[in-house]
Amino acid sequence: MKNLDKKNYKGSITIIAAASENDALGKDNDLVWHLPDDFMRFKKITMGHKIIMGRKTFESLPKPLPDRTHIIITRSKKYVVEFDDCIVVHSLKKALQLAEGEDAFIIGGGEIYRQSEKFADKIELTRVHAHLEADTFFPKINNENWQLVQETFHPKDDRHQYAFTYLTYVRPQID
Structure with missing residues (x-):
C-alpha cells in the first residue's frame, strides 16, 4: 500500500466511538460518562x-484491552510500550x-478519527443524549458520505446516567 488508498485496501476499517449530541468525546483524557x-x-x-x-x-486505558492487538499512533520516536499485543507506529x-x-x-x-474518516467503511457511533463539556470532539458526520443503516435506542436507567442510541453508518454504494 504505497499510497494510502481505500480503493486498494484489503480488509475493513470501522470507526467506533461514543459521542454526545454536541460531539463531545471526553475531557482531561477520560470519558465524561x-x-x-x-462498554459491553x-x-x-x-x-x-x-x-x-x-x-x-x-x-x-487502565491496561491494554484483552484479546485485541493495539496499534498506537504517536509522533514521538522515543515512545515505547512494553506490553504484548501493542505496536507503536508513527502514522x-x-x-x-x-x-x-x-x-x-x-x-x-x-x-x-478525523484522519481515518476517509478510509473507513463503517462508523459505529453511540450517540449519548446529552450536551457535555469536553476538550476532545468527534468530527461531524457528513451525510453525503455516510448512510445511516441501523439505529437502536437505549433509555436512561439505574445503570446508565444518560439515554443513548447506537447508530451504524456505512458508505453509500455508488452504482
Whole structure:
C-alpha cells in the first residue's frame, strides 16, 4: 500500500466511538460518562481484532484491552510500550498497513478519527443524549458520505446516567 488508498485496501476499517449530541468525546483524557452496556458492545465488536488509536487514547486505558492487538499512533520516536499485543507506529498510514487484510477498528481520539474518516467503511457511533463539556470532539458526520443503516435506542436507567442510541453508518454504494 504505497499510497494510502481505500480503493486498494484489503480488509475493513470501522470507526467506533461514543459521542454526545454536541460531539463531545471526553475531557482531561477520560470519558465524561459511564455506560456499561456501551462498554459491553464495544468489547463484543472489537474482540479479537486490531484496534488503532492515538497515544493519549492508549494511555487513558487502565491496561491494554484483552484479546485485541493495539496499534498506537504517536509522533514521538522515543515512545515505547512494553506490553504484548501493542505496536507503536508513527502514522495512520503505517497503522493501516499493519491492519491490512483484517478487520480493524479506529477507537480514538479526536484527531485519529478525523484522519481515518476517509478510509473507513463503517462508523459505529453511540450517540449519548446529552450536551457535555469536553476538550476532545468527534468530527461531524457528513451525510453525503455516510448512510445511516441501523439505529437502536437505549433509555436512561439505574445503570446508565444518560439515554443513548447506537447508530451504524456505512458508505453509500455508488452504482
